[in-house]
Amino acid sequence: MVPYLLISSAITAAFPPAYMVLTFHVAMVVGRFEVKSRFKRELLATGDKGGRVVIFQQEIENKNLPQFRSEYNVYSTFQSHEPEFDYLKSLEIEEKINKIRWLPQKNAAQFLLSTNDKTIKLWKISERDKRPEGYNLKEEDGRYKDPNTITSLRVPVLIPMDLMVEASPRRVFANAHTYHINSISVNSDDETYLSADDLRINLWHLEITDRSFNIVDIKPANMEELTEVITAAEFHPHQCNTFVYSSSKGTLRLCDMRASALCDKHSKLFEEPEDPSNRSFFSEIISSISDVKFSHNGRYMMTRDYLSVKIWDLNMENRPVETYQVHEYLRSKLCSLYENDCIFDKFECCWNGNDRISYPRAPPKKTGFDRGQRRDVTLEASRENSKPMQVLKPRKVCAGGKRKKDEISVDSLDFNKKILHTAWHPQDNIIAVATTNNLYIFQDKVN
Amino acid sequence: MIHTMECAADAQSLISISLMKIHNSRTQRGGIKLHKNLLVSYVLRNARQVYVKEKYAEIYRMQQYEEVMTVCNEIQELNPLDLDAEDAGDEEQARAACCGEEASLCGSACHRGAAQPAAHARTASALFGCSPLEDGGKEPDPSYYRSCCMEAAPVPHCDQFPANGSTHCNITTVLDLDTHVVTTVENGYLHQDCCCCDALQCGQGAQSPAKKRKVEFGFCTSDGEEVSDLTSARKRAKREDCSYFHLDYTDTSNISNLISIFGSGFTGLLSRQADLEQICSKQVLASLGAWTRAIVAF
Numbered sequence: 001m002v003p004y005l006l007i008s009s010a011i012t013a014a015f016p017p018a019y020m021v022l023t024f025h026v027a028m029v030v031g032r033f034e035v036k037s038r039f040k041r042e043l044l045a046t047g048d049k050g051g052r053v054v055i056f057q058q059e060i061e062n063k064n065l066p067q068f069r070s071e072y073n074v075y076s077t078f079q080s081h082e083p084e085f086d087y088l089k090s091l092e093i094e095e096k097i098n099k100i101r102w103l104p105q106k107n108a109a110q111f112l113l114s115t116n117d118k119t120i121k122l123w124k125i126s127e128r129d130k131r132p133e134g135y136n137l138k139e140e141d142g143r144y145k146d147p148n149t150i151t152s153l154r155v156p157v158l159i160p161m162d163l164m165v166e167a168s169p170r171r172v173f174a175n176a177h178t179y180h181i182n183s184i185s186v187n188s189d190d191e192t193y194l195s196a197d198d199l200r201i202n203l204w205h206l207e208i209t210d211r212s213f214n215i216v217d218i219k220p221a222n223m224e225e226l227t228e229v230i231t232a233a234e235f236h237p238h239q240c241n242t243f244v245y246s247s248s249k250g251t252l253r254l255c256d257m258r259a260s261a262l263c264d265k266h267s268k269l270f271e272e273p274e275d276p277s278n279r280s281f282f283s284e285i286i287s288s289i290s291d292v293k294f295s296h297n298g299r300y301m302m303t304r305d306y307l308s309v310k311i312w313d314l315n316m317e318n319r320p321v322e323t324y325q326v327h328e329y330l331r332s333k334l335c336s337l338y339e340n341d342c343i344f345d346k347f348e349c350c351w352n353g354n355d356r357i358s359y360p361r362a363p364p365k366k367t368g369f370d371r372g373q374r375r376d377v378t379l380e381a382s383r384e385n386s387k388p389m390q391v392l393k394p395r396k397v398c399a400g401g402k403r404k405k406d407e408i409s410v411d412s413l414d415f416n417k418k419i420l421h422t423a424w425h426p427q428d429n430i431i432a433v434a435t436t437n438n439l440y441i442f443q444d445k446v447n
Numbered sequence: 448m449i450h451t452m453e454c455a456a457d458a459q460s461l462i463s464i465s466l467m468k469i470h471n472s473r474t475q476r477g478g479i480k481l482h483k484n485l486l487v488s489y490v491l492r493n494a495r496q497v498y499v500k501e502k503y504a505e506i507y508r509m510q511q512y513e514e515v516m517t518v519c520n521e522i523q524e525l526n527p528l529d530l531d532a533e534d535a536g537d538e539e540q541a542r543a544a545c546c547g548e549e550a551s552l553c554g555s556a557c558h559r560g561a562a563q564p565a566a567h568a569r570t571a572s573a574l575f576g577c578s579p580l581e582d583g584g585k586e587p588d589p590s591y592y593r594s595c596c597m598e599a600a601p602v603p604h605c606d607q608f609p610a611n612g613s614t615h616c617n618i619t620t621v622l623d624l625d626t627h628v629v630t631t632v633e634n635g636y637l638h639q640d641c642c643c644c645d646a647l648q649c650g651q652g653a654q655s656p657a658k659k660r661k662v663e664f665g666f667c668t669s670d671g672e673e674v675s676d677l678t679s680a681r682k683r684a685k686r687e688d689c690s691y692f693h694l695d696y697t698d699t700s701n702i703s704n705l706i707s708i709f710g711s712g713f714t715g716l717l718s719r720q721a722d723l724e725q726i727c728s729k730q731v732l733a734s735l736g737a738w739t740r741a742i743v744a745f
Contacts, residue, residue, distance in 0.1 A: 089478075091477075091478040092476055092478070093478075094476060094477035096477075117477060180481070180482075182482075198481045199481070227485075228485075229482045229485060231482065248482055248485060248486065280493075281457075281458075281461060281490055281494055281497070282493075285490065288482075288486060335457065338464070339464055341468075344486065
């Protein structure tokens with residue numbers, strides 16, 4: 001059985017024309033992660049099902065050598081969330097990390113927000129490479145000296161030590177969400193952030209943990225009338241008053257917090273009418289938006305639903321400006337995907353640094369689209385055929401009919417191996433790709 | 448439109464798969480996931496639409512249209528406000544006779560009713576509109592049906608699912624997460640706890656399903672039995688005996704529990720249907736929406 005993991009990568013526009021053939025170095029393979037990863041300069045943070053956060057850093061000594069830039073090593077590991085039990089509701093709260101977001105760096109320490117279903121935590125990650133030595137009243141092991149034995153005084157000095165990375169929780173933002181948190185997004189004002197669950201969006205101040213403001217509430221008065229839920233939310237990258245949230249019905253709502261305290265009325269509604277010829281049992285499922293991301297310049301939004309990626313212009317509400325069918329060959333498989341629950345997988349998408357290439361996540365494959373040239377290639381990532389620094393060859397999936405040599409038949413795809421999460425380095429063409437248990441980092445070949 | 452050709456058989460399996468998913472979600476770690484269950488309810492609704500449509504098509508092929516019309520016309524002449532048990536019983540039987548296998552859909556549809564008056568009207572109209580070409584909306588009278596309806600004691604905030612003592616009596620606790628209102632329901636029949644019931648109607652309500660079932664089986668072919676089984680599985684007001692469910696469940700009492708905890712469901716899901724032909728299926732779907740209500744409550 002052919003591994004279901006495929007990676008396809010964006011191409012050409014980001015790279016000099018000499019690299020028309022897609023080649024990617026497999027920089028590192030690590031074990032046992034479900035990744036919600038975010039790049040921050042050389043740091044990549046990942047969160048897993050067990051509530052742990054692992055941060056990777058590029059090797060510093062290789063920074064100057066382009067072809068080795070993508071070597072990432074473990075920088076820090078800490079347990080972010082523990083399983084909890086809500087006694088009032090008799091519900092267990094999973095420790096699984098749903099989202100991680102870095103904060104803009106202000107000093108030597110790094111800050112990130114990580115969230116599970118109910119609680120958001122702000123973590124400070126700081127380095128320590130010096131320690132004080134030469135206390136007057138304390139021995140080296142910490143025991144206090146008898147003052148009578150001290151005959152002279154000295155000034156303690158800082159001596160170098162092995163680098164130690166400490167992660168400490170600075171804030172815990174709890175008890176604000178009745179439903180499961182699905183998104184967090186840091187505002188461009190560097191002071192506030194939003195958290196979204198199925199029916200509500202709350203606005204927090206990073207310094208204040210006992211209060212949050214509810215800015216969106218779509219819970220109907222009568223729950224029988226519930227027809228849609230919030231699936232993702234994000235602040236605009238430049239306008240601190242603007243945010244967008246996506247719904248399970250495939251709509252996007254852009255809201256302006258200046259308009260009113262409760263942003264139930266959207267400023268803009270982005271919706272594409274459904275194509276009636278594609279109607280099936282699963283139309284509602286595959287039209288549910290699983291991720292929305294603003295472009296870095298703030299002019300576009302990218303949304304991901306099960307079978308496609310759409311690019312929306314903020315100035316045009318009635319349809320997307322671009323639509324990419326991500327894995328159309330799965331359309332005939334929706335029934336079996338429903339049975340094994342794969343149809344409920346929520347795929348992410350991300351922009352690359354220069355907004356030219358959108359990089360949606362796809363279940364078996366990671367597809368990249370060059371928005372300039374509309375080419376895409378499919379690659380495969382698996383432990384069997386991946387060694388560090390190996391160059392990958394592109395693969396093709398054929399939906400049916402005659403299968404050409406080297407093509408993969410859609411029936412042989414293993415749906416248990418899939419890529420859900422991805423992150424793109426803000427400046428370089430390095431992508432991190434997460435499967436159930438593995439993290440792959442790919443870099444465009446540079447030489 | 449949903450491609451129904453080869454999907455009718457799939458609709459049935461989709462329904463059972465969806466029900467299993469909803470059932471399993473109750474015991475999942477981390478609590479019920481609202482989004483996933485909302486999507487499952489949409490699939491359930493779609494599958495049910497297709498299934499009901501297919502069954503109707505089958506039924507109309509089997510029955511003479513004139514015969515249906517004649518009997519239905521006779522029924523319409525009956526005074527629906529007459530709560531006399533005998534008449535009601537006769538009416539029930541006549542209705543069952545009229546619609547034949549349809550009774551399994553329409554008749555039991557009337558037994559379900561809904562928590563909202565609008566749904567009651569639809570129930571009544573659905574009953575009279577057992578011929579799809581007839582506009583059942585003209586003669587609604589919910590009073591009789593209310594006796595059989597799951598008109599819960601109005602509990603403003605929480606999702607109350609009235610239940611009755613039955614042979615499969617289990618206690619289910621329902622909690623609305625936001626208002627923290629806890630309600631305890633007993634699974635099983637739904638009529639007896641109906642606040643609109645008096646003893647007479649309750650007794651009648653309890654009887655009529657039994658009568659109904661007899662009538663049904665009298666009219667049932669093997670397919671019809673399957674229909675009644677399957678559709679009854681999807682209805683809120685359950686027949687007395689869950690053993691009639693021939694669905695592929697290993698634990699039918701769990702399913703009956705699942706079924707009975709639902710109140711009237713996502714009315715928003717019903718809003719799309721304007722097709723007269725689907726008036727009866729509207730009722731079917733009213734109960735279908737009910738399934739998901741308990742999920743929403745969590």
